[in-house]
Structure formats: C-alpha cells, structure tokens
Amino acid sequence: MTRLAGEFYLAEARPLLSQGDIYLAPSVVIWSGETHRVAIVPPAPSSPGQVAYVPAWSGDGVAPSVTLGTSWTPVLVVSHDCELDKEFNETVDALVASGTGEEDAIEAASADPSLDRYVLVSPLLPYDDRVVRRERWDAIRAAQKIGYFPLPPIAEYEDAEFLVHLSRISTVERTLIESCPKVGSTSEQARALLRFKLAEAHSSRNLTLVSRLESAIGQAIADVRTVKVKRGDATVALVLESGDELHLTARADRDPPPPPERTRKSSGT
Amino acid sequence: MDVLGSVLTIEEVKQRMKDVRIAAVHRGSVIHCGERGRDEMVILSARLWEEVNARKQAEMSAAELPREPYAAFARALEAGRLVPAAARGRRRMRVETDSSLTAEQMVALGTEDQASSRRRRSRDA
Numbered sequence A: 001m002t003r004l005a006g007e008f009y010l011a012e013a014r015p016l017l018s019q020g021d022i023y024l025a026p027s028v029v030i031w032s033g034e035t036h037r038v039a040i041v042p043p044a045p046s047s048p049g050q051v052a053y054v055p056a057w058s059g060d061g062v063a064p065s066v067t068l069g070t071s072w073t074p075v076l077v078v079s080h081d082c083e084l085d086k087e088f089n090e091t092v093d094a095l096v097a098s099g100t101g102e103e104d105a106i107e108a109a110s111a112d113p114s115l116d117r118y119v120l121v122s123p124l125l126p127y128d129d130r131v132v133r134r135e136r137w138d139a140i141r142a143a144q145k146i147g148y149f150p151l152p153p154i155a156e157y158e159d160a161e162f163l164v165h166l167s168r169i170s171t172v173e174r175t176l177i178e179s180c181p182k183v184g185s186t187s188e189q190a191r192a193l194l195r196f197k198l199a200e201a202h203s204s205r206n207l208t209l210v211s212r213l214e215s216a217i218g219q220a221i222a223d224v225r226t227v228k229v230k231r232g233d234a235t236v237a238l239v240l241e242s243g244d245e246l247h248l249t250a251r252a253d254r255d256p257p258p259p260p261e262r263t264r265k266s267s268g269t
Numbered sequence B: 001m002d003v004l005g006s007v008l009t010i011e012e013v014k015q016r017m018k019d020v021r022i023a024a025v026h027r028g029s030v031i032h033c034g035e036r037g038r039d040e041m042v043i044l045s046a047r048l049w050e051e052v053n054a055r056k057q058a059e060m061s062a063a064e065l066p067r068e069p070y071a072a073f074a075r076a077l078e079a080g081r082l083v084p085a086a087a088r089g090r091r092r093m094r095v096e097t098d099s100s101l102t103a104e105q106m107v108a109l110g111t112e113d114q115a116s117s118r119r120r121r122s123r124d125a
Helices: A086-097 A102-110 A134-141 A174-178 A188-202 A208-216 A264-268 B010-017 B020-029 B046-062 B068-078 B103-110
Strands: A021-032 A050-057 A066-077 A118-126 A148-154 A160-165 A170-173 A182-185 A221-230 A233-240 A245-251 B007-009 B041-043
Touching: A021 A118, A021 A170, A021 A174, A066 B068, A086 A102, A118 A174, A118 B068, A134 A148, A148 A188, A160 B068, A170 A174, A208 A245
Parallel strands: none
Antiparallel strands: A021 A066, A021 A182, A050 A066, A066 A118, A118 A160, A118 A170, A148 A160, A221 A233, A233 A245, B007 B041
C-alpha cells in the first residue's frame, strides 16, 4: 500500500487540467499487424474498460501493418503543469511585450486551440495478472517498482484500486481530454511521487544518490568517521546533523596525472 | 479494405502473418494461379483470411482489460455522477521554457552509472 503523510486524492478536483488529474478518456496502444474484426468506425464503448481495434493501414513491405487499440478507461494526466500551459504563457508574454493589455492577451491566447495541444495520459489499469504479474503487486503498491505508479483505493469509486504502467503513456488532444468526465485530482504529495516515478522510469533509473545529496544540502556535518581504508581507497562517513550518513569514497589514481601545461601567461611571469 | 477474396502473394501472406510456419500450414487451402508463377499469386479464401486474422486478434484479446474493475465508473456514469468537466481555462504563470544547463552539462548529468545500466540481451539483440 502506498503510504503518504497526507491524502492521496483531493476532496475537490482541481478546476483546471493538471498533472495528476484523472479523467475518463481514451488512450491508445499502437499494435503491430492488422485486424479486421471490427467495423471501420466501431460504436462508442458501452462501458469503461472496453478496447476498440481499427487498422491504421496495411503494410507494404516497407511500412509495417498497424492496428490501433483504443481503450476507454480512467486515465492519469502525466504532463507537467508547466508543459500544459507553456505555449499559452509564452504567447501571452509575447503579446504583452508587443503592447497588448494582459487581459486581452490572455483572452486571445486562450482562444487558440493550437497552443499546448498535446497532453500525455496513461490509463489506470487494474491489479490483474493480464496487466502485470501478481508477484509484482506488493512492490508496485509500495511505490518500489520502477516503471509503475500506484493509485490506492478511490473511496468515491467503491474503493477501486489501480496502477499506472508508465510505458502505456499516449498523446491525447487537449480539447478531447477537456471534454471528458473528470474523475478527480491527486494531492500535491501524490503529484510529487508521480514526478519522481516518471523521472525514475523514463530517464534516471536510480535516483537514490541524487536524492541523498539533495537532502544533505544545508545540513551541518556533525561527525566524520573512517569506514574503510584499503591501499589507495578510503571511505569516510559524514554524519549529518539529522543523523543520516553520507559515505564518500576516494580513490587514489594508480597513474599520476601528467603535470599541467604551462600557459603563456604563467610562463611569462 | 475488402479482404475477403483478396488476391495476395505468398510473400504478402507471410509478411502479414510474420510467421512462415503458419503460412505453410495454410498453404493447402489457397488456390494457385498461373499469371505470375505458380508460387507467386494466391487467392485467399474467406475462411483462410478469417483464420489469419483470428490469430492476431487472439494476441490482442489476451492483453485486453478485464471490465469488472471499471464497473464503479460505469455505475457513476449511469447515475450521472460523472459528467464532462465544465471548467476549462489556463494558468497564467512564469514557466521555464529554456533549459538552464549547457548540452555538455546535460550529458554529464544524464550519463548513466555503468553499474546501473547493465542489462541482459537476448540472443537476437
């Protein structure tokens, strides 16, 4: 179970499209191969959880055959708030700089659907063996599994519990997502956890070291002790005022570096 | 695209199947034509195409989602508790639009620790 100090969901959903919001909306997986089981335009999904498959095109030997599988489920908005309104704010700034009043600039930019058109979402998936193997569930629930974001039971929806598989992110047009029902919003703490899990999954696989260094910044060093000395290697522990320890390892270079080259200035003085 | 009774070459069938073994199994149910060579052009029967198609469909169905976990949302929709969001708008704020680091600094920060980037590779990788 994910344990955060505060609540995971807000009592009132955020009014504006935000990172960590949950909408009932489409998301897509692009499949290889083609299928023709469905009509060209499938009917609207009769209930959440339904998937419709339509062929995008038939392969010609160079371009592969493609089928789109579109799900209709609750989805989590993963785009950062700044990314959701970046072009809008740039446009307003440019209009204001050119002499337009801020109110008018905001109105003009708000009416432009091309600004910040794309939103990244990822479907909420059930804890089910077809989605992810059972033995991983506990680690996902505890937010320990890289590549997954856990959503604890949602009281307003009969304690339905989901996970987000961060490889299932797809792009949805902003006007589409904003026209869909909003299920709710996650808290600031949950959003912080989401941002960490996104960075962990998509770029830095292990942020432990960075996190420890960040938490150490600003703290006084209360003590220093030697952990290990072996030949040219030494590890010392910096004991911080919080009681945490940072272990630093120093290695002596086996081959001494070449002497620095003299610059013209130094050689002339 | 009308696939029933389509004219496809063996190679096209193989390409679509991505599996030569399956195509070979079905070869007995195709009709050879002489226009482009005996093994080049085939006419797929509707039954064969259905079989070809069903295989991919089965793969996709295996990955489909169970509906039950989403039943609470279906009930909320029926009860009218889940309706399209009314509020739309934008946030006026100062946003970071440019990276504050040089490309070299980004490379230095983004370079993975060798120990954490080890991975097993499959034989065909």
